[in-house]
Amino acid sequence: MKRLLSFVIKEFHHIFRDRRTMLILLGMPIVQIILFGFAVTNEVNNASIAIWDQSKDEATTQIIQRISSSKYFDIEQSLHSKEGIEGAFKKGKVKMVIVFPQRFRESLLHEHNAEVQLIADASDLNTASTLTNYASSIIMRYQADILDADIPYQVKTNIKMLYNPNLESAYNFVPGVMGLILMLISAMMTSVSIVREKEMGTMEVLLVSPVKAYMVIISKVIPYLVLSLVNIISIILLSVYALGVPVTGNLVLLIGESILFIITSLSLGITISTVTKSQQAAMLISMMGLMLPTILLSGFIFPIENMPVVLQVISNIVPAKWYIDIVRMVMIKGLGFGAVMKDTIILTGITMLFIIISLLRFKTRLE
Amino acid sequence: MNAVSVEHITKTYLQKEQKKEKKVTALDDVSFTVDKGELFGIIGPDGAGKTSLFRILTTVLLADSGKASVEGLDVVKDYRKIRDRVGYMPGKFSLYQDLTVEENLNFFATIFNTTVKKNYELIKDIYVQLEPFKKRRAGALSGGMKQKLALCCALIHKPSILFLDEPTTGVDPVSRRDFWDMIKKLKEQDIAILVSTAYMDEANMCEKIALIQKGNILTVSSPEKITSEFDQPLLAVRSDDMYQLLYDLRANKAVKEAYPFGAYYHVIPEDANKTKELEAYLQQKGQKDLEVKPIKANIEDSFIALMKKND
Ligand SMILES: Nc1ncnc2c1ncn2[C@@H]1O[C@H](COP(=O)(O)OP(=O)(O)OP(=O)(O)O)[C@@H](O)[C@H]1O
């Protein structure tokens, strides 16, 4: 135990004293923010919206009043039919339409359940998600204000994104960045740090000592596991507070799945370290063999459905594909473990495979 | 039981040269033994196979054929046990350059399940010299200091046998002498020490030496014995034009061998009794301030003669 601890401390020393490693670790959040910055349109003010109020009762009037008095929205027009919605968007000025159904107040009072539909132009997805978030929160606040302790009123907001049903961009972006960064830190940095020991000759000294191979591996893995977790949490915070992409599902499940993927990446990193002799080679293989597939074949940037069949098949062995899928389902769609079980099992399988390969390949001698 | 026993060890490498694979023999049927507590030197020029031999004995490299054991333990079968008890200092500086002197030492103490305190006696003499730099990163130490630190780290678990692969290469002459003093002190602790070097003058520091060249062991003996076996006449020659002198010496048929040695050339003449003739020949060639004197061979002369014979 004491041995492992001093090993881990040594690894942290390496990390904190190497300028390049620190640059990647510290630069990562900054790069994230810049990347997110592209995806995020800054605060939206005075956006033109239209309202189709089919109830015109006390509740809808109050909500509309609150919306119009906020600085975010300018109510441009009132609509009177379904067809009007399309027309309002087509003219290009209106960014969002709020639809109140008939008998809104009655539904709310008697069925404790009323639905507001928010339709946004998702071709500019960032603006769209910002606006729907603002509107939702105004409605939620209204609901909270009228909430009677005993009666569970529920106003549901039904968000519909027009023109971009797949919700590319921000919503897609967060899971992709999570996959990419975990892969980068866990796989590339671990492989490089193990290969560095070979290059510097320290591995030779470690070999001629009572230390066992698994000890070397575990001590390499722990610091990067910790750092990856810190990064995951920072991405989630950034995504919730800077990007307005909330964690809809279970946070614990999301973090648990992330730890699984971190372990997958670490095992990949160790495997890479067993087949390379120089830090450069390890970095190159990590880049070409892991980063590129993660960017290109995981569905991060290019939807998998649109790929040629060959690439679709290949994409199945890209671990990030499964992880990104899981994050999308848990974080964005708010689904539970049942929905991601298949992905989780596949990811676990891939992880086991690489752990076994790396343990088998980890040599007790030079060469 | 011997500290080390090597029987018919052969090791070859495949080297890629311009896309062609070439077989290089690093060790060719090597055999020798090292006694308990002995200070044993492996002396040989670059590429002689010293590092390969050390790696095989420290179990990190497998030989193609032959058998070797360390303290009676087989280097292939019992490699785990050997790793627990030997101290190894590789030829290349192999400590963590980004850790401080203290951190390196503590780290290696812990991985060997011991503490610096427990075995401080053993490294005390060396460590006092390092103490002023204990907060300095190992990478920022001078060559000599680096080697002292590496020696400390290899000693920290009180090994019963120590392998030092070219510990003095690239170290300044003063530090080299320092280093050898330390090695000799360690010998008093009953630790068998195998040390390799390419500096022939260091052979005298060892109790026993094996001379190795191109993977072949030429001789295994004590330095005194090797020197005493030198059976040819030997002259030291000097003049004011050393460059021309070597040329003239080699042009003379009565000279078997002439090679630089310090401020002199060492010359092996065909006939010990014809020194006067040689002197006259050189004077006639116009050499001024000429000095020609018969000398006793030292260990390096013996090595040079042995290596010439092997070539
Ligand atoms: N890993 C390797 N792959 C291929 N050839 C090797 C390898 N290691 C050593 N050799 C070759 O084997 C021969 C012996 O090398 P070795 O390193 O054992 O000698 P050495 O006496 O330690 O030399 P040096 O003084 O240069 O350290 C050399 O010709 C070297 O080029």
Ligand SMILES: [Mg+2]
């Ligand atoms: Mg060597």
